[in-house]
Amino acid sequence: MPCKNLKIVCFSPTRTTRRILDAIAEGIGAEQLEVIDVTRSDRVPESCECAGDDLVIIGAPVYSGRIPLTAVERFKALKSCGTPVVPVVVYGNRAYEDALMELTDLASEAGFKPFGGAAFIGEHSFSTEKTPIAVSRPDKDDLGKAREFGRFIAAKLAAGDISGVDIPGDRPYKERSPKASASPISNDDCQLCGACERVCPTAAIAVGSLVETDPDKCIFCCACVKVCAFDARKLEVPRLLEVSQWLADNFSECREPETFI
């Protein structure tokens, strides 16, 4: 069966996951494309049904070897009776550990039929000029591989083959680390433009006569840091600065995308 209706479902604070999913969709070349982007809290649908003749590509970044809890909660609106799905994770060149298995399990539990999967690489959320990690990924080659993966998905579906594949990972999944109460902060270069407030996936930021951030809501996604055109927003949490340095020192060798189909 050729793919008529393709749905992209994604959570992607710094847009690397979204760019990979868009390239996969291009490779699939469906007649109709619908994007359900749940990155912002005000865009989460109350329910979302997928039909058997749809195809869904679901994607999320890897946070500490897992799918971010915020994404897991938002994906809960999804329901299906056997819609073929391809889960995709994007990680910052360290490791994706149990994340692809977790996303695959989540899709199965919602009634989807996983028949492939992939792990791609995106610039690390914590990457800065001082601690560069997977800078500018996904690059041209990554996006080419994503389009090629899309063509493989379309061919498998056209052959009527939606058999499952082995996905790497362990159960029980790696334990989540407790969330620290902290966040990036805005410095004196801030122009109060509001861009950081608009991209924050957890509505943690309020821009008025100053920028206020709720540290309990912050998930350290760094969307606010990357969007600031005035270089005024920094993640200066000591523990995370140490982690960024460790990542830059130890994970500079480029990893390659892995696809399972």
Ligand SMILES: Cc1cc2nc3c(=O)[nH]c(=O)nc-3n(C[C@H](O)[C@H](O)[C@H](O)COP(=O)(O)O)c2cc1C
């Ligand atoms: C809190 C947090 C934890 C992360 N943990 C990992 C990890 O375990 N392994 C890894 O390689 N990258 C990790 N990353 C990097 C992201 O997976 C990577 O930058 C991804 O491309 C971000 O996706 P997005 O652009 O869709 O937000 C982490 C990022 C954040 C913010």
Ligand code: SF4
């Ligand atoms: S995006 Fe930057 S300049 Fe704009 S309000 Fe946020 S910190 Fe200030």
Ligand code: SF4
């Ligand atoms: S305040 Fe926290 S959750 Fe919001 S965009 Fe910035 S890093 Fe992400």
